[in-house]
Amino acid sequence: MGPLAVNEIISENTNLFLAFLIGIGFGFVLEQSGFSSSRKLAGIFYGYDAVVLKVFFTAAITAMLGLLFFSLFGWIDLDLVYVNPTYLTSAIAGGVIMGLGFIMGGYCPGTSFCGASIGKIDALVFIGGLFIGVLIFGLGYKLWEGMYLAKFLGFPKVSESLGLSDGVFALILIIAALGMFWAAEWAEKKFQREEY
Amino acid sequence: MRPRVLLALFVIPLGLIIAAVPQNKTNPFRLTAEELLAEANSRSQFVTPETVANMIVSKDPSLRLIDVRSQDEFEKYSLPGAMNIPLSDLLSEQYADILNQDVKMNVFYSNGSLSANEAWMLTRQLGYQNNFVLEGGLNYWFETIMNPEKPASSSPDEEFAKYDFRKSAGMALGGGGGVQAEKTQPSLPVKPAITSVPKKKKAAGGC
Numbered sequence: 156m157g158p159l160a161v162n163e164i165i166s167e168n169t170n171l172f173l174a175f176l177i178g179i180g181f182g183f184v185l186e187q188s189g190f191s192s193s194r195k196l197a198g199i200f201y202g203y204d205a206v207v208l209k210v211f212f213t214a215a216i217t218a219m220l221g222l223l224f225f226s227l228f229g230w231i232d233l234d235l236v237y238v239n240p241t242y243l244t245s246a247i248a249g250g251v252i253m254g255l256g257f258i259m260g261g262y263c264p265g266t267s268f269c270g271a272s273i274g275k276i277d278a279l280v281f282i283g284g285l286f287i288g289v290l291i292f293g294l295g296y297k298l299w300e301g302m303y304l305a306k307f308l309g310f311p312k313v314s315e316s317l318g319l320s321d322g323v324f325a326l327i328l329i330i331a332a333l334g335m336f337w338a339a340e341w342a343e344k345k346f347q348r349e350e351y
Numbered sequence: 352m353r354p355r356v357l358l359a360l361f362v363i364p365l366g367l368i369i370a371a372v373p374q375n376k377t378n379p380f381r382l383t384a385e386e387l388l389a390e391a392n393s394r395s396q397f398v399t400p401e402t403v404a405n406m407i408v409s410k411d412p413s414l415r416l417i418d419v420r421s422q423d424e425f426e427k428y429s430l431p432g433a434m435n436i437p438l439s440d441l442l443s444e445q446y447a448d449i450l451n452q453d454v455k456m457n458v459f460y461s462n463g464s465l466s467a468n469e470a471w472m473l474t475r476q477l478g479y480q481n482n483f484v485l486e487g488g489l490n491y492w493f494e495t496i497m498n499p500e501k502p503a504s505s506s507p508d509e510e511f512a513k514y515d516f517r518k519s520a521g522m523a524l525g526g527g528g529g530v531q532a533e534k535t536q537p538s539l540p541v542k543p544a545i546t547s548v549p550k551k552k553k554a555a556g557g558c
Contacts, residue, residue, distance in 0.1 A: 162381070216362055223369045320374055326366035333359050340355065 157231035182269055185210070191270040193261025193277055200258050202346035205339030212332040219325050233321075243306035260284065381478030396471050397486040398458055398543060400495045401513070404520035407431055413545060415455040416485075419470045420462065430460065430492075431524065438466050441473060451479040456545050460485035460492075481545050496521045 156162070160170035188210050189195045198204025225231040257263050260281045262270060267285065270278030296303075314324035382390075390396070406414040407430070416433035418425045425435040436446050438461075450457065451474075459467035459482065467484045474482045485492065494500075499517035502510040 213358070220362065220365050220369065224365075226374075227369070227372060320370075322369040322372060322374065326370040329362050329366040333355070333363070336355050336358075 156229070157225065158235050161235045162232075182265075182272065185266060185269045186273065190266045191273050191275060191278070193270065193275075193281075196263070196266060197258060197261045198348075202342035203348045205336075205343055208339050209336055212335065216329055216332055219328065223321060223325055238310040238312060240310055241308040242304060243308055245303045245305070248302070256284075256288075382476050387472065387476055390475065391468075391472065395543070396468070396475070396482070396484050397464075398483045399486050400492045401516060401520070403430075403458060403485055403492075404496045404517070404524065408520055408523045413454070413456050415449075415457050417449075417457055417459050417470075418461075419459050419466050424462075428489075430489075433460075436470075438470055441470055450474050450482060451477070453481060453545065455481065456543065457482045458485050459483065461488050463488040463490055483543060496524065 156164065159165045160167060165173070185191070189206055190210070195204050196207055199207040222231065222233065222236070226233045253263065260267070260277075262278060262281045264285060267278045267281040271282055292299075312321075314321045317324065319327075403414070403416070405411075407416075414432075416430050418429050418433045418435045419438045419441070420435075421437050422435055425433075425437075429435070434449075436449070440446065441450075459470045461467040461470075464484055464487055467488060471482050471484045487494075496517055499514055499521060502514050
């Protein structure tokens, strides 16, 4: 049956409309979980608040289990689901830049819009910086095109690289995530801050 | 109960189940049985030997002949320019790009039309387009193109035109057509149109 848009069960426009609705729901949940506060978000780097880790790993586990069970029931063809291409150099460089931006600005791109939607000035400034970055990247593309496209590894999945089945890797990831939640809550107690 | 414990009680059993069950590798069919039956009944998958012969002679680049017989049989005799995909290997991943495309017109053939039709049904059920079947297979090919039978003298003109075309095509393809007819330009057989499949768009995502 699925993916719905690839199998032409729904049109590309319906797909965008559904993405719009899901996006609003996603933004709402992020805001409600406190993702519009840069101090709460930056807490993950200092250990006093691990909400980022908890929300994103819970989302990842939920989506992962959902996809695997849908595939098991024959509701979705996982071979048709988009897997991000891996360009190793730019993935590492991008991770470093994104991480630095996150710890300095207190937001990641998605959450900055979340913060801006409730009128946070720091989020608006962050979005300004984001667009400056986009412009620099776009206008100077010729300069870093070589690095950007270097070390193309195809569309690898972690489970394939480790030689495990998707299901076994999912179980390992679930246990790892629960372990991290436990460690995060321990850190939250240890590095507790009264107000932030 | 604490949320973390509650979450663990929920996701660990699900993780155990998904780790224990085998992965679903089956490809769902894209056409229902009814849709396929209707298409098979319309016989639109068949192309006549004349169409194929004309395309071979005129070196039509869109034609791709696919021999679905075994490799032994393929090596003994095959149509000019044909490639061999034995029916047993049809679903092998290496041929997916050949069978699922929108550039060429794939024509399956076997000795009769049974195996070729099986290949067409399978590929059609997977949603592939532009695959066709040589009507009557190689047997009918030999009957019509390589050794055409002269129509009775009382036959209508079209029969003679068809015979002339078959004879000249057969000669061009190395058959025993005899002397080439001097006149009657036969109306060229029509070939089915290639359907272009919209390329699958990929979605991009991010944080």
